[in-house]
Amino acid sequence: MNGLKLEVLSQQEIREICDGALAILEDVGVEIFEQQAMEILVRDGAILEEGRIRLPAKLVRDSLDQVPPQFSLHARNPNNDVVVGGGSPLIEPMIGRINVIDLDTGEKRRTSIDDVAGLIKLADALSNYHVLHSGAVMPRIEGVPEGMAHVHGYIESVSNSSKVIKGSGRGRQVAEDCITMASILMDKRIEDLAQNPPLFTTINVISPLRHDRAQTEGLMTYARHGIPVEITSEPQMGATSPVTFAGTLIQQTAEVLSGIVLAQRVNPGTPVIFGTCAAAMDLRNGLIALGGVEGALINVAHAQIAQHFGVPSRGTGSNTDSKVLDVQAGYEKAITLMMTVAAGNDIIFYPGTIEHALTIDYRSLLIDNEICGMALRAARGIDVNEQTKAVELIKETALKGNYLGKKHTVMNMNKELFFVELTDRDTREDWMDKGGRALDEIAAERVKEILRTHKPDPLPEGVHQELISFQREVEQRQRSAAESE
């Protein structure tokens, strides 16, 4: 069986894009606002010139040779372990955004720690979500003291899901804290985490061709511990990258490669993910067009380029710029998700979001799980064998009846068909009898029911207490730092 495979570049075109990226890295290089990173790269053959780090093609290629083509992420419930780069797309809904749509009022407000708990719990219950973005990555959570969001966010997240939870890479100390908390969660020493990493992080390159200080520190911290880092470029076509697809791909590839080189120079063999959240800029209003078809197309080419390098890839899907769950949200989400899944990106980020991915909507998180189910079913493709061809069955059935009561139907239906849970396929009469409601209304009710009834795997005995002790340590550290200022 061949799964769905969407391609947009020929092999020759992929090579041209990669050559372009290598030329950019060698001739122009990147700016890195972190001294130690520059020193490490220069030590290993990079050239520092006019404040930019130029990376010779050989250094890039040698670094790529050290990247594992796949790796596992380990959840606290082993049933939730995942393989990144193993051929099955993993869906990562977005959780930790500064804004959320209130489930009762439908109004946008700041995300609180209770929202982090609720959103994570909901994502824990939904089967098409495999790894979870978290409260740990939020720079601020409403009601949580400044500088403590990553700690509260992580603890609340792991308390409400036994799936793999993402850590933050914004700054060295924040990264160290997340890694420490993961070690407490898994009851392992930090130096043993690399064998079975229970977390990963994302760092974003700032287009064009810049790495900021905080995220570079985060990248180096995770890499030092051998914990996977997703390195993601987020150019906006026409503004922070060329308006052409090929030009954007070249720049984006150069940006991600520069991060990969740094990770490998810090610690050869560190698992990395080749990431994108590229989109066009809407050249009328200067805002990102995250739900646009341009980003979707970039995702397809991006997957091909990552596969060419033998590095797992991350794309975006279920994106929308709409503020409500309307027709626009539907078509933008479906198009962006389907294309990135069909392209074979290994991790797909953004389900659950609306409004340029600035806002999370509980209902969207639920509905996107269903869209993801459909897309993942499509990605699995069509199985052709004696059993599925069913030639004998057709011969004996076709002229004298139908297939509804056949054993073949019952035996194969779950594997072949995708059974929807939310999507409405009732007659109008039945739909009216059930209240005649739109999907977003039904989704709100279903979300509340899941939040009321779903029981995530409880944390192992004593772990919560240990995490809270760690929280106290960080609070103490913050107080001491504030006093010494």
Place this chain on the structure above:
Amino acid sequence: MNKDEFIAELFDGMQELDEERIMKAVEGAVGSGVSFEEAVNDGLARGIRKIGDRFETGELFLPHLVMAGDLMDAAVEKLSGILSHEGETVSSSGTVIIGTVKDDIHEIGKNIVALMLRVSGFKVIDVGVDVPISGFISAAESNNAQIIGTSALLTTTQFEQRRLVEQLESQGMRDKYKILVGGGQVTESWREKIGADGYGKDANAAVRVAIDLVKE
């Protein structure tokens, strides 16, 4: 080309975003009897404001606006080598210092706001990205600015906007400048909380706020 024709040529060249046409016209500036001020204010600046209007109505896009800004810079520079002028002869709505705060290197939003301010007649000093508070203040001092605009995309770097207000207060300079804040997660309530003077939810709003602030 007489003076009126010369000014019309600059204005029309700007509407067409035709660099060659504008530069060719500029070469004949001396013979037309136009002054530096007239060429800039009546030709180029009027042209760029019209471009701004066409952007507002959706006829033109951001890249046109950026091109127009660059074209104006190039033309003014060339004119200044040809026609005599003294100091600040270009009329402006006011001077704005604009930059992205320390530890934040996002610049596209800040650049768009800077551009829209220029199109609207402000003199804009762009101090770049990752700018410490002292950088904003010293630029404001040396340029006699009326407004300091700070951009922060990251919620972690937004606090720098508050520190600028505090710093100006502690130096006894708070009343000298109007402070404009913007950025991805910046809101009106954040502006109020930190005691800044204006907040622009987008580039157009920032310009409207800036115009109101200099009138005060």
